Amino acid sequence: MPANEATVLQFRSDPEGDKARAMCGIFGIVGHPEASNLTYLGLHALQHRGQESAGIVASDGHSLQAHREMGLVADIFTAPVLEKLPGGAAIGHVRYSTAGGSQLKNAQPLSVEYVGGHMAVAHNGNLVNAQELRTALEADGAIFQSDADTEVVVHFIARSKQPTFEQKAVEALSKVKGAYSILFLTENKLVAVRDPYGFRPLVLGKLKNSWVLASETTALDLIEAEFIRELEAGEMVVIDETGLHSSQPFQPTRLGRCIFEHVYFAKPDSVLFGTSVYETRKELGRQLAKEQPAPGADLVIAVPDSGVPAAIGYAQESGIPYDVGLIRSHYVGRTFIEPQQSIRHFGVKLKLSAVRQVLKGKRVVVVDDSIVRGTTSRKIVKMLKAAGAVEVHLRISSPPTQWPCYYGIDTPSRQELIASSHSVEEIARYVTADTLGYISLEGLGTAVGDRERTTFCTACFSGKYLTGELNNASAPSTESAPKLAIIA
Ligand SMILES: O=P(O)(O)OC[C@H]1O[C@H](OP(=O)(O)OP(=O)(O)O)[C@H](O)[C@@H]1O
Ligand SMILES: NC(=O)CC[C@H](N)C(=O)O
Ligand code: SF4
Ligand SMILES: [Mg+2]
Structure with missing residues (x-):
């Protein structure tokens, strides 16, 4: 290091x-x-x-x-x-x-x-x-x-x-x-x-x-x-x-407003950096539908909470009906933290449950805002299939998260970011999705209204840190990151 x-x-x-x-x-x-x-x-x-x-x-x-x-x-x-x-x-x-x-x-x-x-x-x-x-x-x-x-x-x-x-x-x-x-x-x-x-x-x-x-x-x-x-x-x-x-x-x-605030962190009813978070997330979903369509799918569902506006935008743009296929417990926070890995394993199951009546026999597009380690996505895809979904097409309203954030977001070290060392195909296999598609960095910029690409920080997606001294420091070779066991 x-x-x-x-x-x-x-x-x-x-x-x-x-x-x-x-x-x-x-x-x-x-x-x-x-x-x-x-x-x-x-x-x-x-x-x-x-x-x-x-x-x-x-x-x-x-x-x-x-x-x-x-x-x-x-x-x-x-x-x-x-x-x-x-x-x-x-x-x-x-x-x-x-x-x-x-x-x-x-x-x-x-x-x-x-x-x-x-x-x-x-x-x-x-x-x-x-x-x-x-x-x-x-x-x-x-x-x-x-x-x-x-x-x-x-x-x-x-x-x-x-x-x-x-x-x-x-x-x-x-x-x-x-x-x-x-x-x-x-x-x-x-x-x-x-x-x-x-x-x-x-x-x-x-x-x-x-x-x-x-x-x-x-x-x-x-x-x-x-x-x-x-x-x-x-x-x-x-x-x-x-x-x-x-x-x-x-x-x-040069402005470096955090683009991830719009993707995930801020509350959807807030107006952030001059635009509505809710409208921006819906626009991300529309852009995602244009870039990563899922022809033949029967319905679009969201991973609640943060995936909801983007899923609505995806459904509107694609014309595929939106439905509620995952229910979120009100009694588990957005950051279900459990130091013990064995208990953490149940985190997603405690928080989210699948609606069998909605999913049975359906080809489902599931929209979330981000994949960090891949834990949530992997559990969700398995949950949807166990509830009867015949195909699961995972769509993500931000580009692959490949770089840690040093500006106030607690993203894990680079080695733990699944996209830093795995291709989109490998991640799809790891999370057991039939297909996986991310929005592009250009699409994200357009959706947040950053036409010149000069007013937002995108370092966790692009690796371009605005405080320059981090650029070399944060760029360990991806070969050093261990590959996850790709098991279905
Ligand atoms: O790949 P992973 O490491 O599993 O992390 C990604 C997940 O974490 C976040 O949700 P979170 O549960 O924190 O918040 P939310 O309820 O607001 O969506 C994010 O929306 C993804 O669903
Ligand atoms: N997430 C933050 O903004 C944290 C503020 C400060 N760096 C702390 O750790 O207390
Ligand atoms: S690296 Fe930049 S865009 Fe990513 S979370 Fe940190 S401040 Fe936000
Ligand atoms: Mg989430």
């Missing part, structure tokens, strides 16, 4: 890669007497972005109060807990670790007292040079409280000699590379910054006299806040008693 890749991977929480993929959600509000209650609701709407831990830090104008726990928002933030978070401003975080283990010490928002007062930070993204920066800070005597990449920013702010908090934050962020949509809370201001590539989303809203920031518009909708706009890549917004001030401390050279 080249040295650079080792450096990047050291910060990953799960060296075995044996976990599902997700990311983090952030929410902030300032100028509302019920700031922590509204943050609770906002985090609830963003729960799909992270289920490991959740936290809220509130400011009453003098000091910050924090509560962080492992687990889900609704379980953690009971009324008595929220009562202990008074004040007119708050930020919150739902975490799925990319750097630093899934432990309470890494739960966010991080909060500290330093020479300049109190600060809290909530980060969505991943800093690719965090390990290097941490090593240098530790050599200089810094003592870290967590293993998370985010903490280096806190240290740089505390050490900064700049006169204002926002200037300290800009100085600190100018040292880090990678992805950050980040919120800072002090006693008297909320600061929001988006990295110059704009990898992760961040939107601004208004609720009467208060300002709201959130990873996705779905959180604004829940609290009935008005969507004002998305923060620009490289933009900083400061909200204090004098109002909202925007500046552009970081100049984007």
Whole structure:
């Protein structure tokens, strides 16, 4: 493994890669007497972005109060807990670790007292040079409280000699590379910054006299806040008693909005990077039907939840009727994580069940958004055949996932990505599908409206990392990846 890749991977929480993929959600509000209650609701709407831990830090104008726990928002933030978070401003975080283990010490928002007062930070993204920066800070005597990449920013702010908090934050962020949509809370201001590539989303809203920031518009909708706009890549917004001030401390050279947010991560009712996630996913399905038709099929079904809009689009474009062939349990999350492989094996069966009455004797097109290791697809195809489907044609609304993400999505190491070492035909055999078809990278770009192919990051499909130092580091030869046993 080249040295650079080792450096990047050291910060990953799960060296075995044996976990599902997700990311983090952030929410902030300032100028509302019920700031922590509204943050609770906002985090609830963003729960799909992270289920490991959740936290809220509130400011009453003098000091910050924090509560962080492992687990889900609704379980953690009971009324008595929220009562202990008074004040007119708050930020919150739902975490799925990319750097630093899934432990309470890494739960966010991080909060500290330093020479300049109190600060809290909530980060969505991943800093690719965090390990290097941490090593240098530790050599200089810094003592870290967590293993998370985010903490280096806190240290740089505390050490900064700049006169204002926002200037300290800009100085600190100018040292880090990678992805950050980040919120800072002090006693008297909320600061929001988006990295110059704009990898992760961040939107601004208004609720009467208060300002709201959130990873996705779905959180604004829940609290009935008005969507004002998305923060620009490289933009900083400061909200204090004098109002909202925007500046552009970081100049984007090229946008790198995460294309996988549209494919899988974001909630379908959100408007992301200027377009509806639901409409985009339907368009992906239409494009997929054009590129990968399935003539003679009787019906189109989706792998719920994330495959549903694309399956509807596929059915509309192909004229093949849509039906519900798989039912999803409401009691299993999107990221069913089980450390033991033996129990993990049952994950898909616990989550999804086949409708025999719909499938019996049918030639079925099944649409999902992505194949990572191939575990889900393999189990689903077998489940559909066991329920009586006579042919199963698997269609995927993203191109083969061949490269790991270092920008805030916890995709497994390259070796575990089935498409990094297997051809489409080999994957079809592994998952036991009669045929398998993926959308092309060009088709994906067209469906998300990236006409020039210059405004989105596509590295997990294309291997082109926008922070250039990863390009060589992440390109181990595919020959070194073991082939899976292709068994029916
Ligand atoms: O190839 P694999 O490693 O098995 O992973 C791929 C599956 O994981 C995701 O679903 P997930 O269950 O995370 O979420 P969802 O319920 O939102 O579709 C994705 O939509 C695929 O179905
Ligand atoms: N998925 C994320 O955005 C994670 C944020 C941060 N890198 C952490 O691991 O805590
Ligand atoms: S590598 Fe993939 S998942 Fe990561 S930011 Fe780029 S498009 Fe998104
Ligand atoms: Mg899925």
